[in-house]
Amino acid sequence: MAAARRFPPRSGLSEVPLIEPTLDKIPRLAPGCRMTQSAELGSVLLMPESMLRLSGPGPRIVELCDGERAVAEVIAMLQSEFSDTEPEVISREVLAFLCSLQERRALNLE
């Protein structure tokens, strides 16, 4: 199983996916991708023939990607829930996390 990479760094232009998780996009888990709870691993994102152990704010972000809220709303909710963290840091990390899910084809952006 791939180790959880919470917020992978971007390493240049070639890493930019075709669809950017811009603030107005509405994220939703792709068909065949869902979160489950494991006794030993905690929150796990199940995907076709792979799984990703979610840590830190990962499970909460995935939960908020419900196909209703836009990226901006997801960020705003997390900023209010984690008010002792710099809003800028949260914004950057959420975007990077959504980006990594999108690259794995685990997230659709509408």
Next chain:
Amino acid sequence: MKFVPRALIAEVTHRCPLHCVYCSNPLDMRSRAEELSTEEWQRVFGEAAALGVLQLHLTGGEPLARPDTAHLVKAGRDAGLYVNLITSGIRLAEDRLEGLVEAGLDHVQLSFQDSDQVEADEIAGTRAHAIKLELARRIRKHAIAFTMNLVVHRRNLARLPQMIAIAEELQVDKLEVANVQYYGWAFKNRKQLLPTREQLQETIAVVDAARERLKGRMRIDCVLPDYYARFPKACMSGWGQGLMLIDPAGVVLPCHAARVIPGLSFDNVQSKPLRWIWEESPAFQRFRGDEWMQEPCRSCERKSRDYGGCRCQAFLYTGDPDATDPVCSLAPGRKLIDAVIASTAATDSEGNEPRLLYRINPAHGGKRDPFV
């Protein structure tokens, strides 16, 4: 050390309408009469989930050869598992597909043999290619994940770009460019199927270019044949370390091929709890850790990464399941693999390649499998 299984491969039947020359099933396949019942599988899925398994791969043979596939999907979901169906897609009519989706199917993996219909049907030993294309378009309309599995080898690698183009047209989420793994029927046909080194270099270039072009739209996984590797693969991520396979009759194995290894007695879910089989049965303990290893593995710094490679491959080539996997450049058996590579594409005095051996279940008297 405690090992927790994360995936269960359930070979629910060995019946199949295809006769693919590289099938991973054992040569001595199970008959229909030996197959576990729906209720037995249901119990086993629950036992697997309790052990820590998260993902269930329903495969065969052709899992749709059983009339209860939707029940098996539902039993998997009810046990809390992620359910993947690995299928040839033959006889998957729309109402049956809808039933599988309603039962909770998460993911379908459909294999393709070639981009060329004649070549594809030749490898499958039956006319399946056109049916698969038609089904792929229907699968795409359902809210499930869809993986296309391209099985590649010497005879079709020249058409890899065309095969990738089909995946693109079908808008699959994930593409697996899977080189044949040389076990089971594929081992019998290895000299007919093993690619050349030049073909592999070309494969890597084609896959890299496609990954770049399709980034964010399609995920592409690529499996290369280990015969050309310098070091062995960490087969199954280690014997009995994270994965188990249950054959149609209920026998629990650490991998598809393990029954070839003599002297091991594999237990059956009909007579033993799955937890005992995983945690305590002698067969699952046999190659855990490194006590069993010989040199050069025993003192090798790579042993914690590749676990000495594949036990089945070691046995198939050297006759000794404790030997270092012969693909390893440090293994005394490496010359045996090099000899196979050297004989690739060898022809007889009239320029003909050896004939392909088709997968026919001897349990059914060498006749076509009884289907559904």
